[in-house]
Amino acid sequence: MSRRVVRQSKFRHVFGQPVKADQCYEDIRVSKVTWDSSFCAVNPKFIAIIVESSGGGAFLVLPLSKTGRVDKNYPMVSGHTAPVLDIDWCPHNDNVIASSSDDTTIMVWQIPDYVPLRSITEPIVTLEGHSKRVGIVSWHPTSRNILLSAGGDNMIIIWNVGTGEPLITLDEMHSDLIYNACWNRTGSLICTACKDKKVRVIDPRKQEIIAEKCAAHEGIRPMRAIFTREGFIFTTGFTRMSQRELGLWDPKNFDEPIALQEMDTSNGVLLPFYDPDSNIVYLCGKGDSSIRYFEITDEPPYVHYLSTYSSKEPQRGIGFMPKRGLDVSKCEIARFYKLHERKCEPIIMTVPRKSDLFQDDLYPDTAGPEPALEAEEWFAGKNAEPVLISLRDGYVPVKNRELKVSKKNILDNKPPQGPRRSYSTTDTNLSKVTFEELLEEIKSLKITVLAQEKRISVLENKLSKFTNGTD
Incomplete structure (x- = not known):
């Protein structure tokens, strides 16, 4: 036996x-x-x-x-x-x-x-x-x-x-x-x-x-x-x-x-x-x-x-x-x-294999890059398994996706509550406005920085007078 x-x-x-x-x-x-x-x-x-x-x-x-x-x-x-x-x-x-x-x-x-x-x-x-x-x-x-x-x-x-x-x-x-x-x-x-x-x-x-x-x-x-x-x-x-x-x-x-x-x-x-x-x-x-x-x-x-x-x-x-x-x-x-x-x-x-074909038993669907839940859903008590992807054709990384942070006490820019609007060609105008607003904000920030730099140099001059005992 x-x-x-x-x-x-x-x-x-x-x-x-x-x-x-x-x-x-x-x-x-x-x-x-x-x-x-x-x-x-x-x-x-x-x-x-x-x-x-x-x-x-x-x-x-x-x-x-x-x-x-x-x-x-x-x-x-x-x-x-x-x-x-x-x-x-x-x-x-x-x-x-x-x-x-x-x-x-x-x-x-x-x-x-x-x-x-x-x-x-x-x-x-x-x-x-x-x-x-x-x-x-x-x-x-x-x-x-x-x-x-x-x-x-x-x-x-x-x-x-x-x-x-x-x-x-x-x-x-x-x-x-x-x-x-x-x-x-x-x-x-x-x-x-x-x-x-x-x-x-x-x-x-x-x-x-x-x-x-x-x-x-x-x-x-x-x-x-x-x-x-x-x-x-x-x-x-x-x-x-x-x-x-x-x-x-x-x-x-x-x-x-x-x-x-x-x-x-x-x-x-x-x-x-x-x-x-x-x-x-x-x-x-x-x-x-x-x-x-x-x-x-x-x-x-x-x-x-x-x-x-x-x-x-x-x-x-x-x-x-x-x-x-x-x-x-x-x-x-x-x-x-x-x-x-x-x-x-x-x-x-x-794992050495003789075949060049995709090995299903080695590569079951695996966790992909998409989240299954938003932070608020998880905090409210929801649970979810990872969103799976197939590796049959290999994985190609997606392009750079920006992480947006909106601190409630500083950047609370939520749109007013109301009916959802449908996104159409007007969105291009919206992005133009946003871009122009950003340029304006950059200009104003540059002006503020220059003003603060001048103020800093004035204060430094005053401080040097104090330390040198001239005042």
């Missing part, structure tokens, strides 16, 4: 390979800040990397095609007054990125499709509400303009970026530093890992903890916790003997783990990157030179080790490409952007 020894899985032979040297990004001074974020964020258009900068915090944004050596005078995104700790691309607009910093602020930036001539220093909006450094930013997966931030003040704030206002403040749920915060697939729940050794599942709109696990990992070193597609919690942490460990939990019954596996004795924090389409989780340790990957299934032992990609150089950070940014013609199921000390190296994960 024969029995099957090898578990059947189409992901049993995932093959990792670095790109050629000329496809790397060279001469990048990666940040040396001792904060356990990935320092890198990518989408189908851009790669963003937190870098060393004098006089504040900055990150570098490059078009994906801009490989090779990066000029030392290449424009940065630099508006923070202290080091940048985390960055996250908006899933619904490939030209919008959020950054958080040691200066207690979150900034949201519009990145143009063209390379700017000078550094970008003006964010679309600055979000202020934390009293200590902000180490985590994460966009809502299905709702437009909703952004989560978590700071050293042990507080989570959920913002409506479209108005620049905080919607929800969770300030009494964590007794210590929050290591990470993750949305579930629909954005109805948040999962957090905290320095107090607790993993919490939070309903942000009800502002209550709906499940909590104390000492998911008994070690004192940082944990990470993320949601799987089915709503389970995948965690990484350390045992009491400082061995690295991974766990899978059902938040409806947090008492016993579904799976708990010890790994090795390295001391780098394991950053999990999860692909909901394939149910594969990739573990990248900071300071490691390897990426391990596991498939999560409903069969014991539930978390199945697949393989390890190894290299010689340790990683300072890592970026993970969304599924729509992959090359389906090469059976690419994941792509990482590994940060070295002075460069960024893409690593491609493929």
Whole structure:
């Protein structure tokens, strides 16, 4: 009687390979800040990397095609007054990125499709509400303009970026530093890992903890916790003997783990990157030179080790490409952007197939760039699955879409309530009027600036007289 020894899985032979040297990004001074974020964020258009900068915090944004050596005078995104700790691309607009910093602020930036001539220093909006450094930013997966931030003040704030206002403040749920915060697939729940050794599942709109696990990992070193597609919690942490460990939990019954596996004795924090389409989780340790990957299934032992990609150089950070940014013609199921000390190296994960045809089983419909909900709908209690797209013909990024911010107390320009008018040829006249109004406003602002400059010079002259003792 024969029995099957090898578990059947189409992901049993995932093959990792670095790109050629000329496809790397060279001469990048990666940040040396001792904060356990990935320092890198990518989408189908851009790669963003937190870098060393004098006089504040900055990150570098490059078009994906801009490989090779990066000029030392290449424009940065630099508006923070202290080091940048985390960055996250908006899933619904490939030209919008959020950054958080040691200066207690979150900034949201519009990145143009063209390379700017000078550094970008003006964010679309600055979000202020934390009293200590902000180490985590994460966009809502299905709702437009909703952004989560978590700071050293042990507080989570959920913002409506479209108005620049905080919607929800969770300030009494964590007794210590929050290591990470993750949305579930629909954005109805948040999962957090905290320095107090607790993993919490939070309903942000009800502002209550709906499940909590104390000492998911008994070690004192940082944990990470993320949601799987089915709503389970995948965690990484350390045992009491400082061995690295991974766990899978059902938040409806947090008492016993579904799976708990010890790994090795390295001391780098394991950053999990999860692909909901394939149910594969990739573990990248900071300071490691390897990426391990596991498939999560409903069969014991539930978390199945697949393989390890190894290299010689340790990683300072890592970026993970969304599924729509992959090359389906090469059976690419994941792509990482590994940060070295002075460069960024893409690593491609493929499932070898003999056929050149589109592989339906590898590429189910995946989350696209369109939001399923508006911010107001989500805040009112609605939930929605991501809007899916097919990758059969590949994904072409859309052109630059501008993020509009209308702060209610400053720019409250809502049209009067009344019957909806139909848009027709009169709209061209409207745009002309608006353009002319903008030109007039620019002129008046220039006049105001000149007047203020004159006033400043007069006041400076008076001040110099005072300091020189002539008055």
